[in-house]
Amino acid sequence: MRHGFRSSIVTVAVASAAVGAIIAVSVTRMSGQASRPVRTADGKPNFSGIWQALNEANWDLQAHDARPGAVTQQGVYPYDYARVPAAPVLALGAAAGVPGSAGVVQGDGQIPYTVEAAKIKQENAERWIDRDPELKCYLPGIPRAMYLPYPFEIVQSTNKIQMAYEFTSTARTIHLDKVEPPPDDTYMGHSVGHWEGDTLVVDVTHFNGKNWFDRAGNFHSDALRLVERFTPITPDAIQYEVTIEDPKVFTRPWRIAMPLYRRLEPNAQLIEYRCIEFVEEFMYGNLRKQQLVKRWEGDTIIVDITRKVPPGEKLNDWYRR
């Protein structure tokens, strides 16, 4: 009997140590920076954290060749494939080129513009510097904010999910609960979400039609409606799919899809990119009392590029040192 009682104490001690260890491990996992629970307290996939798209969608949603510059001009040969970098980016060399892509548009890879809208898209592409809202640091809109080349952070609560974007410190709230629509049309849309199993489905409406999809001039109107689907692939990757509908611009709904990747650096955080300040010269420089750019003709910037290479830095010299 005595022996039995003592052994039962030992068993309890061993059992409680094991239980304690299991709890200690799970608590460590909860509070650790690097490893996060795969599910939230209410059993949903845990999307909280810092994410970023790693693709060329912001250059052009569609499949495209690499290009020698973000802005190009006709080269000595008149072929379209032999264009050369133009003044705005010339001094930046290979740092100003555009990477190619197999595209993120699903199905046949085409964007089903109406005939009229296709013409506007073409003009937009040709007048990218004048028209792209990104260059003016305007609110990027959805879906573009999701694949701008800047990180964003998801703060996932039970009734609301906040998405905070590094670019111009903008944000959107995905309402999982009941909410009245916004008082006016918006740049960032009005997002209402619900869960379908492990997929977060978000309807986005109330756009003002002032945003673009990318730097290639792909655009939409205020009739834009999105259905976004966020599905976990692994704890550190989300499949992001958007169905895009805009009867004023497109002949049928179409889809884009891409993974979003978790930023796993232990010190990852959003760093302010408050670009309003960065674009004042670009937007208002001609209105300065003393202009910084040497030649403005009206509101036309004529940038005389001066790139004087100091001795010792000339081609090949630097590498020979």
Add this chain to the structure above:
Amino acid sequence: MSRRLLAIIAGVVIVFVMIAALLRLSSGGASNALATPWGEPDLQGIWTSDSEIPLQRPAKYANREFFTDAERAELDKQRAEAIGREAADDRRERGSEQDVGGAYNAAVFSTHKRMGRRTSLVVDPPDGKIPPLTPEAQKKRAAMREYQLALIQATDLCKNKLPGCEGGQYGPPSPRRAEVPPYYVTVGAAGGLGAGGGAINRADNPEDRGLGERCMAAVLPDFGGNAGFYLQIIQSPGRLSIFYDTGQGQGWQRIVPVTNAPHLPSHVRQWWGDSRGRWEGRTLVVDVTNFSPKTYFQGAQENLHLVERWTRLDANTIEYAVTIEDPTTWTRPWTVKQEYTKQSDQENRIYKEPRCHEGNYGMPALLLGAREQERAFAEKRGPDPATECTAGCGGFAFGFSDAGEDSNPLSR
């Protein structure tokens, strides 16, 4: 055998109960309705400050922490009168800058909230005043004020000895108009006239116009100002998102990580600093450093250091206390306390589109106007632009008029 089994079961049950109790303790009372499902204190919702309390205690309430109910009623009455009064034609000389300022009345720029109980938001020092500036900061502020006065000395403001010219005198256009300001021009209205916040009477560049006109007025800490503000807080385990809907479409998104990780390297500077939070019982304590030299709060710039304390007092109230420190600006740290009241979640009252910049036709129009004035003057068609006042001219710039019956009853 069965006794042994019973003993094991009893032992395991006891251990589980103890662990459950411990977990509840360590999570700060998960059973509390004001906790998130994962056991952190719940600060979520849309919040605003419901009552009007001056930042610093006005002289006539010195040594009194609270207004009497009769005083609050009287102040509410006087403020309502000033706010409700239509701008009258005959109050200012036609065609003067004061006339243009008087085209508005206090209603546009003033908070319409009722007076709160406390006589100042500053709770420490106990006199309710921001502590004295260091000699270094005084010198800095005086240099900016001198520069501001030089730029308005040729205007009607100084000619007519209006409050906006206080400390200066009327004179010919100053050669200092061509100089670089003593430090980065920031916020016109910060702390009132002479508080060193910028607002220079010049429009040579967008940078001359101050952060408000550039759509970058939002600062931390923010106590709501004249236009009021709404905060929307959303939490996930170890993270707070705070969206500040503030300053006429100049709102911003903040993330507070709850972490013991160090701040960003000290050479990385941000407009709203770098936040690091930790829970002390039910209070979220946030340490904020790494501010940019371009931010401006009551005279402090890159050396500003904040310790914020966010506490959910009850279902409808958050207490926000912030200790503000900058040994290069003030002779001691000081603390501001403010209460936020919960707003309806259903009504989507927070409208998170800081779309000031997208609609900033004012900036190019203003610069264009200034260039046109210069051209007209050069061609002898118009007055010397140095004699015109376009910023820092007084009037209604601080919510109420500078003087008279439209002025703020608290400062009369």
